Amino acid sequence: MVTICGKCCESGDILIRDVKIANPERGDIFAIFSTGAYGYTMASNYNKNPLLATVLVKEGKSEIIVKRQTYDHMIANEVIPESLK
Secondary structure, three states, X not given: OEEXXXXXXXXXXXXXXXXXXXXXXXXXXXXXXXXXXHXXXXXXXXXHOOOOOEEEEEOOEEEEEEOOOOHHHHHOOOOOOHHHO
């Protein structure tokens, strides 16, 4: 039995508790169908977390459909006022 953790919500970030899974191997795909506020639709940069990539999975093949946000992209519109320099 394992517990799957990751970005889900501030209430604990536990995605699945006490589940049996096969031994994972490199390249395996583990799909979580709902991740609350950290899913692409509701995503934000709360706590300066960059937005993750969105991956489409079909018939065992995966493709990126939204690129991962870089830190530079995240802060591109931020300005330090002259009075604080």
